[in-house]
Each structure stands twice: as structure tokens, then as C-alpha cells.
Amino acid sequence: MAQTRAAKQVVEIPFTWEGTDKLGRRIKGEMLSAGEAVVRQSLRRQGINPIKIRKQSLFARGKRITEKDVALFTRQLATMVKAGVPLLQSFEITARSHANPNLQRLLGVIKADVESGTALNQAFRRHPKYFDGLYCNLVEAGEQAGILETVLERIASYKEKILAIKGKIKSALMYPAIVIVVATIITAGIMIFVIPTFKTLYEGSGAELPALTALVIVISDAFVAWWWLFFGAMGALVFAFLQAFKRSKAFRSRIDAMMLKVPVFGPLIEKATVSRWARTFASLFAAGVPMVESLESVAGASGNAVFEDATLKIRTDVATGASLSSSLQVARVFPTMLIQMVAIGEESGALDSMVEKVADYYEREVDDAVAGISSLIEPLIMVVLGGLIGTIVIAMYLPIFKMGTAF
DSSP states (O other): OHHHHHHTSOOOEEEEEEEEOTTOOEEEEEEEESOHHHHHHHHHHTTOEEEEEEEOOTTOSSSOOOHHHHHHHHHHHHHHHHTTOOHHHHHHHHHHTOSOHHHHHHHHHHHHHHHTTOOHHHHHHTOTTTSOHHHHHHHHHHHHHTOHHHHHHHHHHHHHHHHHHHHHHHHHHHHHHHHHHHHHHHHHHIIIIIHHHHHHHHHHHOOOOOHHHHHHHHHHHHHHHHHHHHHHHHHHHHHHHHHHHHHOHHHHHHHHHHHHHSTTHHHHHHHHHHHHHHHHHHHHHHTTOOHHHHHHHHHHHSOOHHHHHHHHHHHHHHHTTOOHHHHHHHHTOSOHHHHHHHHHHHHHTOHHHHHHHHHHHHHHHHHHHHHHHHHHHHHHHHHHHHHHHHHHHHHHHHHHHHHHHHO
8 A cells, every 4th residue: 555655765864064175165055865874974075174063953942733734735736736837837827825934844845855856745754743644645646647726626626625625614613612611710719819808708797698698609719729720630630631633543542432412522433424424535536545545544534433443344344344334324324414414425326416415415414503503502601600700609698698698
């Protein structure tokens, strides 16, 4: 497979060096090489006596390269290649048009690789942080079929649509996340600074406090004494959760399965995942990537462990001769609409276009779901926050109300 071949390639690392030339003048420069010993040997062949050689990161400083940068670069490259601009010149023009120096440097390295005879997909594979297996597999299929410009356009459209879906989900989750953080800070401020003042006032009166007021004061005392432990524990829990999610596939599978069952947000996540799954499969299959290889890439790009595991099982079934629609049916994860459209596509020979229609449909469903969540979540959060703050305020003023009714 392409990924196996790429793994066997020597990965070149950027080095900076300082040395002296034959006249004893101090000079310095940069070099891409497989290791420090190779750099030293290359410099000596050029008549340079190396003094200092340092390995460096390609992108150590400045603005990081985002998915949006890669999508924009792909769109520009597709446009220029389709217009007949030579590939190397397309890289030069694209690099100059970007303000991000790290992206310019990345494109320069890729251009140098291609100029030295490396296939474009192999040059991309040397930078898996920015060009994943799906991207490289599509480029390889385009190169082999002689339709690179068409495939690049398809990749650009795919990335733009996936970024749009991610942006919509983030916008749906961002508002409640910000409100929860602000509510936590406000509640902590009330517990630390406001309630102790009321506590001092009520202690001076000597009156018996209502149960709710006493409970809030106990919580406040504990928070004032152990606030550092409270926030430390929260930070530790978040860190432990992220590490477990990153390192443990079983834990990630359980969390992803739970997320699909969360009210309101679960259906949104499911629709977004199905849309991404369908869009990825349609892009790969239309580019001529074999179905088994397409399913392997789709599994990694699905973004949800439940769908990833199901897709890998489907891949195994398809590899042994089962149809895609029957394998989807057995998986019991995918919606009926996708299964039926795949069955129609297999019978009509238009599988990629049928699956792409499913992706379009679920993208519209994501739009509607985000709009519905936005209209629902705002009043719900206001009610929850109002109830929390209102309970604290009532608890603090209950003794005053009791004293008022006593006279």
C-alpha cells in the first residue's frame, strides 16, 4: 500500500549549521538531511569545516498552519493546475500569496522534493501533520489516473465542507461552554467574597439560621478554605480525561458512544458524523480509490470511535465479498437513508453520486440542528443560571425575611 511505501522513505530533517570555508571565513546556512552525520559529510565535500550543527523544527516560530490554510492552498493549487500552470510554478505562486511564513516554508520544502523527482503524493506524505492519509491517497489516485486537477478540486471542496461542518458544531457548543465558565467564576466569587459577609452579619445576630442558608454557608466555608483544591481537582480531572481520551481507545469508544446518546447534542453529532463519513467515501471512491482502501481512510476520518469501529468491520466484510449496503445494514450504526442510497448506487453503478447526495442531505440537517439548538439552549441556560443564582440569593436573605415576619 501507499502508506507502507511512504513509511519506508527516509524522512529529511531541517538542520542549521555554522562552519568555515577554505579561506577561513565563518559562514552558516540550512540543510535538509536524514541526520547530523550526513550534514557533516555533505559540508566537508563542499570544502566547509563544520563547527556547529543543530537540528531544528520546520515550523518552530510564528503562526501555526491550520486546516483552513491547507484547504485554501489546495483550492489555489487546483485552480492553477487546471489553468495549465506547471506544478512547480504553481507551488511558487501559491507560497508567495500566503502571509503565513510557516506555510511558505512548508510549500518550499514540498516543491524541492517534487523538483528532485519525488511524486507529489510522497512529498505530501512526509508531512503527515498537515496532509493526512486521506489527502495523500486522493492525490496518488489523481496522479495515477492523470486527473490531478480534478482530484485537487475535489479535495478542496471536501476540506471546505468538512471545515464548515466543524465550524457549525463549534458554534453550537461554544455559547454554552462560555456561559458555564462565566457562571463558575461568578459563583466562585459569590462563595468567596459575598457569602462570608452575610455569615459575619448573621453570627452577630445570634439567631438560628434556616437550613438552606446554613447549607450555603457551609459550602462557602469549604470553598474559601479549599478553593485551591477545588480548582486543582477540576484541572486534574480535565487533564486526566483528555489524556485517557487521547491514549485509550476503549475509553474513547465509550465516550463517543455516550456522546451519541446525549439529548439535543447527540443527534447533531450523529448527523455531522454521517455527513463526514459520506463525504469522505464519495470523494475517495469518485477519485478511483478501491473500495476497501476507501473504507480504511473513511474509518480514520469519521471522527467518532463508534463509526470508526463499524467502518473497519464493514471493510473486512467487503474485502471478503459482501456488498457495501448489506455490510452497512449488519453494522446497525448507519441511518436507513444511507443504506438505501448505497444499495441504489450499487445497482445503478452511481455509488459515489448517491453517497454524495446523502452527504449534502445531512449537511443541511446539521444546519437545521445547529439553528434549533441555538434557539433552545439560550433560554435553557438562562433558566439554569437564574435558578442557581436565585437559590443563593434567597438563601442569604431568608434570615432577614424571618426576622421581618417576627415583628
